[in-house]
Amino acid sequence: MYVRNAWYVAGWASEFGDALKRVTVLEEHLVMYRVDADTVVALEDRCPHRLMPLSQGKRIGNDIQCGYHGMTFNCEGTCVRVPGQDNVPSSAYVTKYPVRQKNNIVFVWMGESDKADEALIFDMPEFNAPTYHVHQGDALHLQANYLNVAENLVDPAHVSFVHPTTLGNAASENVPVHVDTQGEVLVAWRWIRDSEPVGFFQKFGGFSGNVDRWHYYYLHLPSIAVIDFGSAAVEQQLAEEEREQGVRIFALHFLTPVNKHYTIDRWMHIRNAALNDEQASEQMDAMFRIAFDEDKAILEAIEQQEQLPQKRKPIRLAIDKGPTVYRRRIRDLAELEATEDLGEPVRPTFVHHE
Numbered sequence: 001m002y003v004r005n006a007w008y009v010a011g012w013a014s015e016f017g018d019a020l021k022r023v024t025v026l027e028e029h030l031v032m033y034r035v036d037a038d039t040v041v042a043l044e045d046r047c048p049h050r051l052m053p054l055s056q057g058k059r060i061g062n063d064i065q066c067g068y069h070g071m072t073f074n075c076e077g078t079c080v081r082v083p084g085q086d087n088v089p090s091s092a093y094v095t096k097y098p099v100r101q102k103n104n105i106v107f108v109w110m111g112e113s114d115k116a117d118e119a120l121i122f123d124m125p126e127f128n129a130p131t132y133h134v135h136q137g138d139a140l141h142l143q144a145n146y147l148n149v150a151e152n153l154v155d156p157a158h159v160s161f162v163h164p165t166t167l168g169n170a171a172s173e174n175v176p177v178h179v180d181t182q183g184e185v186l187v188a189w190r191w192i193r194d195s196e197p198v199g200f201f202q203k204f205g206g207f208s209g210n211v212d213r214w215h216y217y218y219l220h221l222p223s224i225a226v227i228d229f230g231s232a233a234v235e236q237q238l239a240e241e242e243r244e245q246g247v248r249i250f251a252l253h254f255l256t257p258v259n260k261h262y263t264i265d266r267w268m269h270i271r272n273a274a275l276n277d278e279q280a281s282e283q284m285d286a287m288f289r290i291a292f293d294e295d296k297a298i299l300e301a302i303e304q305q306e307q308l309p310q311k312r313k314p315i316r317l318a319i320d321k322g323p324t325v326y327r328r329r330i331r332d333l334a335e336l337e338a339t340e341d342l343g344e345p346v347r348p349t350f351v352h353h354e
């Protein structure tokens, strides 16, 4: 179940250079390459002649020459040369995908190109705020369906059990999770008041006594998650809207559904502490790696389990509000796209929470 009319992350800007690179998104193979500092091109990675992947061809200027019989395509996907004949058949083209680079991240639009609206590209003001430090992390490759991965990113309840040394501890086990929708964004959150700081904030917050700790999981449909988490000394009596005054970290996850059983999670963070301290960035990366490997182990194990015949349906618990709302909204969006394809525009029925 894929939502096609959306900007998906094809990679960090640094992943694209002069070389032709195959990128797979929603089971479609793209050939991508950089034409200038701000512009990356994405074309269908399939020659219309004998289906040779163009990513195995040769770049000539900004054109690609197919590695089999030399048909050549420009960066609009138009065929500009057919060796052995003068006329270019009208079906000799490859599809071009809209691409934008923003905040050093390359986004590709996988739906109908006339619906590609730049205003829909994910952004947040902290990318350019002087009080924050932006650090690109790494890519986690998961043998798991993106819905399960996204579900994990709108599920604060697993943190106490899966990440006991970094992001969670026992104090949060029984704290209820709230869920709401803010426009197109789903948010699940909870505060754990007056408890021991978790490993992450013992290391980076410099807290000696108890803290108030928060986790806000924002899911920008279909597959971008922002986890706003942080801590403040109990004496600060921090209100929900004053999180800025605590030690605050945004962990960003850009999920790229490669196929039904494979998802790439590119992760990074933006923080209001240890500004311009690259050693702190690396130490945080090391802690995130521990936590995300813990998620990977869980998600790959349940993916395996899902492949088996199921005798009973999985049960849903009170803590599952975020994941439940998420899946319904994805289903609604996917159904909406399918019905639009049939020429029957239907309004989605969103807001299922509470």
Ligand code: FES
Binding pocket: 047, 048, 049, 050, 051, 052, 066, 067, 068, 069, 070, 071
């Ligand atoms: S397969 Fe590309 S030119 Fe023949």
Ligand SMILES: [Fe+2]
Binding pocket: 152, 158, 159, 162, 163, 291, 295
């Ligand atoms: Fe997790």
